[in-house]
Amino acid sequence: MNADRITEKLNILADAAKYDVSCASSGSKRKNENKGLGNASNGICHSYTEDGRCVSLLKILLTNHCIFDCAYCVSRKSNDIQRAAFTVQEVVDLTINFYRRNYIEGLFLSSGIFKDADFTMERLVRIAKKLRTEHNFNGYIHLKSIPGASDELMNEAGLYADRLSVNLEMPTEAGLKLLAPDKNQADMIKPMGYLKNAIIQRTEEKKLFKKAPIFAPAGQSTQVIIGATPENDSEVLRSANYFYKNFNLKRVYYSGYVPVLADSRLPALNTSVPMVRENRLYQADWLMRFYGFKVNEIVNDAQPHLDLDIDPKLSWAIRNMQAFPVNINKADLQMILRVPGIGLLSAQKIVSARKFGKLNWDQLKKMGVALNRAKYFVICNSTEFERRDLTGNNIKQFILATSQSKFLKNTQVQLNLF
Numbered sequence: 001m002n003a004d005r006i007t008e009k010l011n012i013l014a015d016a017a018k019y020d021v022s023c024a025s026s027g028s029k030r031k032n033e034n035k036g037l038g039n040a041s042n043g044i045c046h047s048y049t050e051d052g053r054c055v056s057l058l059k060i061l062l063t064n065h066c067i068f069d070c071a072y073c074v075s076r077k078s079n080d081i082q083r084a085a086f087t088v089q090e091v092v093d094l095t096i097n098f099y100r101r102n103y104i105e106g107l108f109l110s111s112g113i114f115k116d117a118d119f120t121m122e123r124l125v126r127i128a129k130k131l132r133t134e135h136n137f138n139g140y141i142h143l144k145s146i147p148g149a150s151d152e153l154m155n156e157a158g159l160y161a162d163r164l165s166v167n168l169e170m171p172t173e174a175g176l177k178l179l180a181p182d183k184n185q186a187d188m189i190k191p192m193g194y195l196k197n198a199i200i201q202r203t204e205e206k207k208l209f210k211k212a213p214i215f216a217p218a219g220q221s222t223q224v225i226i227g228a229t230p231e232n233d234s235e236v237l238r239s240a241n242y243f244y245k246n247f248n249l250k251r252v253y254y255s256g257y258v259p260v261l262a263d264s265r266l267p268a269l270n271t272s273v274p275m276v277r278e279n280r281l282y283q284a285d286w287l288m289r290f291y292g293f294k295v296n297e298i299v300n301d302a303q304p305h306l307d308l309d310i311d312p313k314l315s316w317a318i319r320n321m322q323a324f325p326v327n328i329n330k331a332d333l334q335m336i337l338r339v340p341g342i343g344l345l346s347a348q349k350i351v352s353a354r355k356f357g358k359l360n361w362d363q364l365k366k367m368g369v370a371l372n373r374a375k376y377f378v379i380c381n382s383t384e385f386e387r388r389d390l391t392g393n394n395i396k397q398f399i400l401a402t403s404q405s406k407f408l409k410n411t412q413v414q415l416n417l418f
């Protein structure tokens with residue numbers, strides 16, 4: 001293997017992969033100091049497993065050649081950039097080499113489309129298969145599925161990958177048509193539907209037969225790009241909600257659009273990446289998945305955008321002051337979860353601890369409750385906080401005045417953009 005050429009390919013194909021956030025990554029700067037192959041400072045990202053463990057992944061594209069011309073993508077065929085492609089064996093060797101050096105614990109592999117969907121997907125599957133069957137590789141593998149790939153290849157992919165994902169790219173079909181006219185949403189939905197059914201079926205088989213093969217044990221996820229098209233937060237979250245419900249997705253990743261290409265269909269090149277909006281969408285997504293909120297309660301026709309200056313739970317609370325104060329010693333878990341400043345863990349601790357006695361401010365604080373927020377919305381076994389004459393808007397101003405959020409600094413800029 002020509003180490004210089006491989007390093008060159010790694011630089012190109014790791015750089016092209018950085019725009020995909022669906023492995024929740026952040027960069028790493030580990031250097032090759034003993035003349036080994038490659039330089040791990042490019043292409044290593046961190047991802048969190050279901051149990052919260054942080055793992056390092058080699059994050060690369062198989063190729064940045066592509067037959068499609070999606071306006072938002074650096075790899076689009078009309079973009080004049082340096083192109084490269086790994087062979088199947090090169091990706092296998094790189095992964096094993098980095099794994100043996102303890103640089104990585106797994107592989108995140110995506111790709112441009114070489115010739116057609118199956119031609120490309122077959123290579124991705126072959127890499128995962130070689131790693132598992134020839135090298136006994138037990139690290140984490142996340143494969144990006146190519147839209148339009150056949151059921152047979154999706155099935156094989158599920159046998160070797162831990163997680164599979166198909167990027168929706170745009171929150172709505174209209175947005176996709178505008179920016180990626182070569183693609184159609186049906187080609188993305190088809191493999192998602194196949195994976196959903198296969199995961200359910202294999203899980204059932206595994207219950208009956210211990211030796212039944214595992215199938216994509218970490219499930220499937222998707223990514224949508226935010227801010228490249230004019231969809232509002234209501235449209236984005238409704239779309240996410242639909243895919244969670246109908247395709248059993250583990251995660252929807254919201255990726256703020258990074259302007260890298262000049263195109264009249266896209267925001268101007270100097271437009272800021274919508275980081276605050278991206279963060280608020282993740283918070284809203286969390287409320288839908290873990291806090292029992294319905295999408296309509298967070299965004300609706302009257303409120304199509306998330307507040308950028310406060311988080312969506314606080315925003316819901318100040319729009320629904322009639323639901324408060326919540327009596328922490330009596331309310332059910334679902335209502336406690338709706339109190340700003342009380343997280344999942346704290347809510348569970350409250351419900352367990354109150355069996356042994358009524359809870360006061362000090363005890364709530366020890367359980368991790370953020371009293372600077374929660375005090376406006378709860379009563380407990382202490383003197384009631386003086387909240388009688390406060391309106392929702394007063395509360396918002398008090399909380400904002402004491403908030404330390406790193407995102408607040410940028411809020412004003414973001415407000416101008418959306």
Ligand code: SF4
Nearest residue numbers: 066068070073076112
């Ligand atoms: S198909 Fe994928 S790699 Fe190709 S241009 Fe579109 S987004 Fe980029």
